[in-house]
Amino acid sequence: MPKFTLPEGISLHYEVVGPPLVKKDVHTFVFVHGGPGILDARSYRYWDQFSSDAIRVLYIDQRGSGRSEDPKDLSTLNIRQHAMDIHEFCKKFNLGKITIGGVSQGGYVSIAYAALFADKTAGLIVCDAEAKRDTAVRVDAYRKSLVKFFGQSSEEAERLAALVAKNDVSWDEEEYAELGKFYSKAGENFVLVRHDRTLRKFFCEEFGLFDLTPELSKITCDVLYMLGEYDCVHPPVSARRTRDGMTRVSSMAYYEIEDAGDPAYADKPLEVKSLVDNFLLLILNKSSLSSSDVAPASSPTEKAAGENNDSFFRPSL
Numbered sequence: 001m002p003k004f005t006l007p008e009g010i011s012l013h014y015e016v017v018g019p020p021l022v023k024k025d026v027h028t029f030v031f032v033h034g035g036p037g038i039l040d041a042r043s044y045r046y047w048d049q050f051s052s053d054a055i056r057v058l059y060i061d062q063r064g065s066g067r068s069e070d071p072k073d074l075s076t077l078n079i080r081q082h083a084m085d086i087h088e089f090c091k092k093f094n095l096g097k098i099t100i101g102g103v104s105q106g107g108y109v110s111i112a113y114a115a116l117f118a119d120k121t122a123g124l125i126v127c128d129a130e131a132k133r134d135t136a137v138r139v140d141a142y143r144k145s146l147v148k149f150f151g152q153s154s155e156e157a158e159r160l161a162a163l164v165a166k167n168d169v170s171w172d173e174e175e176y177a178e179l180g181k182f183y184s185k186a187g188e189n190f191v192l193v194r195h196d197r198t199l200r201k202f203f204c205e206e207f208g209l210f211d212l213t214p215e216l217s218k219i220t221c222d223v224l225y226m227l228g229e230y231d232c233v234h235p236p237v238s239a240r241r242t243r244d245g246m247t248r249v250s251s252m253a254y255y256e257i258e259d260a261g262d263p264a265y266a267d268k269p270l271e272v273k274s275l276v277d278n279f280l281l282l283i284l285n286k287s288s289l290s291s292s293d294v295a296p297a298s299s300p301t302e303k304a305a306g307e308n309n310d311s312f313f314r315p316s317l
Helices: 045-050 078-094 104-117 135-148 153-166 173-182 196-209 211-219 238-246 269-287
Strands: 004-006 013-019 025-031 055-060 098-103 121-127 222-228 251-256
Touching: 004 153, 013 078, 025 045, 025 104, 025 238, 045 055, 045 104, 045 269, 055 078, 055 098, 078 104, 098 173, 104 121, 104 173, 135 153, 135 238, 222 238, 222 269, 238 251, 251 269
Parallel strands: 025 055, 025 098, 098 121, 121 222, 222 251
Antiparallel strands: 004 013, 013 055
């Protein structure tokens, strides 16, 4: 299995779908997995489909996750360090300006990368993520989504919302498993690889501390921002705040996908594919690379995708 060794000696596992790293004139789309200490790239095969002759999809298991090594220093398990690790990889293989994207914690890392390395970022895809967690907003989003989207009673919604408040900066495996049933209707097939130190560092500390809000104005690339309108893990209220903080981006395409949870592509895979296809085509055209093999996607069908209007967003539920 391919490995990359960071300057400090930590070995990271990576996978390439599409043209190999040595092939020139290929744009790199780095997809960053979420679920630190639990998941790795194998849980996100949906994103393989965006590879082509002109685009490679690159997955890197974050330090302390999946098939990558654990760091000895727990303080290096944080959002910004993960972004810097990706930069080291891209620098080593001379990948130039990349598109970076991710879901949930992978979205946090992607936002951090686009802010820290604006001159190395052609495009940013944020899927179901935000710049800062807000427990009160998350609790309220769970209440609404459980009743409106998942058909739970008000009493059950209140019980589960209390678990969200309790577990926002802690880790109870049974309670997280119960909450996980109400992320999306479609559900996902995850490959679980336990790294307990990483898991507890993020879920009991980092997720409650990180705040990328001050960095948002440093992002200057094109941005595609998507989430489900009933995403209770990364609520639309928090997403809109993040979007509004990106004041210097080249373009912003923001969508709250109707009748979708977390992640949006689990419930609406074709609609999200259309948005991503069109965004990557935009990046290729701007990069002056050959994009003849990437066919323009048809317009998404749900209202939340609407016209590709940079200022589009749905009102609060």
